[in-house]
Amino acid sequence: MRYGNDNAAQGLEAATRATDGFEVTSLLSDKHNQQRSNGGPHSFEAQSRYPSDPEKDQQLLRLPYELLRKNFKVAQLSVERDSTAVKQSLKDTAQACLNNSSTPDEVLKNLDSMIARMRGLKRKLAACAEEEKRLQSHSQARVRHLGALYSMQSLDDVKYEAWSRTRLDRLLVDYMLRNGYVQSATALAQEKQIEELVDTGTFMQMGKIRDSLRNGRVNEVLAWCTENKKELRRMGSKLEFMVRFQQYIELVRTRDQAKLQDAIVHAKKYLLPSKDLYPSEVKQAAGLLAFPPEAGLAIYTNLYAAHRWEDLAKLFMETHNTLLSIPAVPLLHIALSAGLSALKTPSCHSSHLSSSASPSSSSSITSSVCPICSTELNALARNVPYANHTSSRVDPDAVLLPNSRVYGRAKLEDYSRKAGLDKGFVKDLTTGMVFEIANAKKVYIS
Known part of the structure; x- marks a missing residue:
């Protein structure tokens, strides 16, 4: 059971990293190369409704800005409302004094009322100033977080390991907050020290109003x-x-x-x-x-x-x-959709999962480390599109077998010879089906 949980966690991290084009392991890369030559499609266009990575991280900076704008409007409205009331009260009091229509006690009472109102305004503005300071601190922390990524020369940089883990923690906290797991989200944010990178207060307020409606x-x-x-x-x-x-x-x-x-x-x-x-x-x-x-x-x-x-x-x-310009879809869903698509190959959901291959074969080894082939992520990736591969790694002597699978001719003949087949026959590397080589058609890559 522990292995399954670890496998799921590793797969989740790999999928979110894949949105940046991060190659998880050399074995996984070898598997992708093999699948593109062993019956895999040469080019897939991923038609996704989810935004790209820069847009996915837009909320990180946009939400504090929207909250700052809202906080400023609250302060502005308070100043306008209270200052107008005080000016009108002062004008009425002065007019009453000039007309000798009010006693000194009434004048003092009016002045005390104006002073109390201005003190209340001062408290409101102090609260707005504290909120503005907090939001500015959050904005600065988020700018530093994103700036750290752009200071890296490549994704092979050792600093990217820590940065990607922080981003994954941030996505998990966002997901839990959206679904009402406030205590777990707060605990994770505190443990990972990313309180300034997540919007706990905003989602807590939303959750209270949502629950009240329910x-x-x-x-x-x-x-x-x-x-x-x-x-x-x-x-x-x-x-x-x-x-x-x-x-x-x-x-x-x-x-x-x-x-x-x-x-x-x-x-x-x-x-x-x-x-x-x-x-x-x-x-x-x-x-x-x-x-x-x-x-x-x-x-x-x-x-x-x-x-x-x-x-x-x-x-x-x-x-x-x-x-508040918050994406309707959880950021974790967006990252998983892009990452699963980038890592997905035809064999991940094939009905012929290496049943004819020996346990020691490279196919068995690579499938054991493939996040998409894991029990936890296989079902999630079933309906996502394949990624668009701009460079082809198909064998130059590719042929099409009668079962619509594409392999390199030399690779087929070598495998069939080792399998002890008669001359002129070849064996499908995946399904084990046997065909005459004369029935294979030459494939031309355009």
């Missing part, structure tokens, strides 16, 4: 929507409307007359103003007043369904990630 609570997500109201309106997000719609559904669900009246007031305040943007939802909201949950109509049964809370949680996560 539990049927909306206060947290509505507070988040209010905090980011301008950005959400600019994005054209429907999150707040759908949350208000769900509130309306819960009021109607009870069929209590008082709650139905509250539902109508709620709809007039939050749903009707958006009837031009969401006409079908507003019409359905009106229909809910007439059709209770037990009515049995499919369209309204779906609105009363419990899974809508999970749908709201997913909508919130999508909106949250879009707002």
Whole structure:
């Protein structure tokens, strides 16, 4: 069992390294060369929907920038709001003094109120300054982390070993945070001392709001929507409307007359103003007043369904990630997709896995160290495309056998001679099938 876990860990590391073109071992490289000449395709174009490596690491610098921008807006809004209030209060107090319409005690009370408000503003700005300092420290650490890679002359540099392990740890922490394993992610980040390279706080806040929606609570997500109201309106997000719609559904669900009246007031305040943007939802909201949950109509049964809370949680996560420029797909998935594709060969999922080869053959040796052939990663790599190989290593005397496999003619004849076959017959190196050499067709590589 321990061997299996170690094998999976080694395979995961190899797959993530392969995104940088890192050659895992010379044996694995030999296996790739053999497969490209032993029936392997000469060129595969990997059509992937995932971004390239520089784009994959963009979040590392982009998220602190977005958080800094948000922090600045919070500070700016606080200054504008409190300074406007204090100026107006000061103006009113001064005017009252000139008109002799206020007593000295009232003037002192107004001044104390203004001083208390400015002290509150000072505390808010101090908190924003601390947050800005923290985010700048994170940005500097991340710039140093990425800069270390670009200072290496090649991937054979000894420093790359440590850098790639740090990146793998970072991807694992990101994956765990996205899936709610906050304690494990925090423990790993602390153990590897990469707290400044991961966004624990951001994902923890997202997880709390997501969990509150799954539990049927909306206060947290509505507070988040209010905090980011301008950005959400600019994005054209429907999150707040759908949350208000769900509130309306819960009021109607009870069929209590008082709650139905509250539902109508709620709809007039939050749903009707958006009837031009969401006409079908507003019409359905009106229909809910007439059709209770037990009515049995499919369209309204779906609105009363419990899974809508999970749908709201997913909508919130999508909106949250879009707002902060966080990739929708975990970075670990992106790295694995590219790495598995780079390491994948036809034999990794062949139905003829060296059954005719001896245990001591090079094919058996190389498959034992191939990450894609491991039990843990074989299924994951089954549907990823092959990598695009710009240089061909096919034997110059390649021939096509009747079973559509390509081998070098000299290699086939040598293998068949050692296998004791009659002259004029050759044996497939992989499947063991025997053919007449006259039936083999010459292959021309263009």
